[in-house]
Every structure is written in C-alpha cells, then in structure tokens.
Amino acid sequence: AQKVTQAQTEISVVEKEDVTLDCVYETRDTTYYLFWYKQPPSGELVFLIRRNSFDEQNEISGRYSWNFQKSTSSFNFTITASQVVDSAVYFCALSEEAGANSKLTFGKGITLSVRP
Amino acid sequence: NAGVTQTPKFQVLKTGQSMTLQCAQDMNHEYMSWYRQDPGMGLRLIHYSVGAGITDQGEVPNGYNVSRSTTEDFPLRLLSAAPSQTSVYFCASSSGGAHGDYGYTFGSGTRLTVV
Numbered sequence: 001a002q003k004v005t006q007a008q009t010e011i012s013v014v015e016k017e018d019v020t021l022d023c024v025y026e027t028r029d030t031t032y033y034l035f036w037y038k039q040p041p042s043g044e045l046v047f048l049i050r051r052n053s054f055d056e057q058n059e060i061s062g063r064y065s066w067n068f069q070k071s072t073s074s075f076n077f078t079i080t081a082s083q084v085v086d087s088a089v090y091f092c093a094l095s096e097e098a099g100a101n102s103k104l105t106f107g108k109g110i111t112l113s114v115r116p
Numbered sequence: 117n118a119g120v121t122q123t124p125k126f127q128v129l130k131t132g133q134s135m136t137l138q139c140a141q142d143m144n145h146e147y148m149s150w151y152r153q154d155p156g157m158g159l160r161l162i163h164y165s166v167g168a169g170i171t172d173q174g175e176v177p178n179g180y181n182v183s184r185s186t187t188e189d190f191p192l193r194l195l196s197a198a199p200s201q202t203s204v205y206f207c208a209s210s211s212g213g214a215h216g217d218y219g220y221t222f223g224s225g226t227r228l229t230v231v
Contacts, residue, residue, distance in 0.1 A: 009156070035220070045206065045222040091158060103174070104149070104208070104220060106158040 002027045004094050006107035013082055014115050021077040021110050023092030029053075034068065034075045035093040035104070045091075051075060082114045118142050122207050122223035129197040129230045137192040137226050139207030145221075147210035148190040152176065152203040153225075159206060165190055197230045204228070 003026040149164035161174030165184040181193040
C-alpha cells in the first residue's frame, strides 16, 4: 500500500526566511507520481508540481524548488524568501499509476504561517 | 471556465437526513473521485470511478453511495447523515493518459455540517 508522511504539522517563519517542507513516501511500485498541492485559507486546492519516479531532476520555479531523492524516498519542497501569501496548508501526494486506475494518497498536510 | 464544478458549497444537515453532493466535469476525464478532508487527516479517498458505469470504494466508503451514469457527472450520496460525516468534500477528475498531461483537477469543495 502507498503512504505519504509529512512529519511536520505546523511551521511558522518570518517573512523572507527560507523554509523546507518535508515529504517521505512509501510505495512498492517502480513507477509512481508525486505531487504537491497548496491550500490557501480560501480552501481550494492549488496544484504546484508533479514529478515522475523516473525523473529525479530537481526543479525550480521562481521561489519554489523541489528536491526529489529516490534513495531516501523523499520529495521535499523549499520556499525561498517566504512571503505572507505563502501562508497555507501544503499537501504532498502520491499516485502509483497514471491513468484511469490511479488513486491519489495524501499526506496529512503542513500548515505554514509566514509572519510579516 | 472548464474544470470541476461542485454544488452546493455549503450545507447543513440534520442527523438522519439524506442528500446528494453534485460533481460535474467538462474535460472528458475518465477518472473521477471523492475525497473528504478532516483536520489533521489530510484528504482521504471515499469512492472513485474509472469510467461511466464503473465505481469502487476508497479508504473511507462507509455511509456514502456513488454512481456514474455519464462521463461528466459523479454524485456522492449520503443516505443517512451522521455527525461523523461533518467534513469538507472535494471532487476530483484525472486526465490519465500520457505522462505529460497526467494530473488531477479538484473542485472548490463542499463544506458539510451534520447537526
């Protein structure tokens, strides 16, 4: 069975600090997909990134970066120079398949508070 | 706008009442699913469907019913509401297919309170 662990439950930082959100996953499949979603106070789920298991290249998008390491089954998310607008709940999720039979398993989420 | 539409956005039910949460997508996605979000629990899969006429149970299916008569619609039925079903419900659809376009689109959620 697949599992996602987000050990951090709440993180509080001051604006402009860097912050890393941890995600550890478990799966028996060799092909899988990892996701990060942001849930701002308004409640919707905002897609941030998808990573395939066969692509370990790290990714940077503006102030956001992701570090995927299969050796440690981790897919960590770093926000550089955090801003108040980054305050949200962040979910890491795992899917063992692509396509019609896929199931998305979420971690419990990390509440990030960025103080001015 | 294309996407996943959930109705209603808010609902209060009395214990024992029944209701249907509606979900519709216009992206021709085969895969649709329902999740519930509870504090400290993340999102948990209730039921899912891999196509019209095909549904299956997820992690927390008890107390919920689904059907999929069309590709576009995937309603979630609460047969006899209980306070334990107080939650935020999200519907999602998935593109499936090639790696490049694989992803999930979520509705805006339904906040349900059972009193």
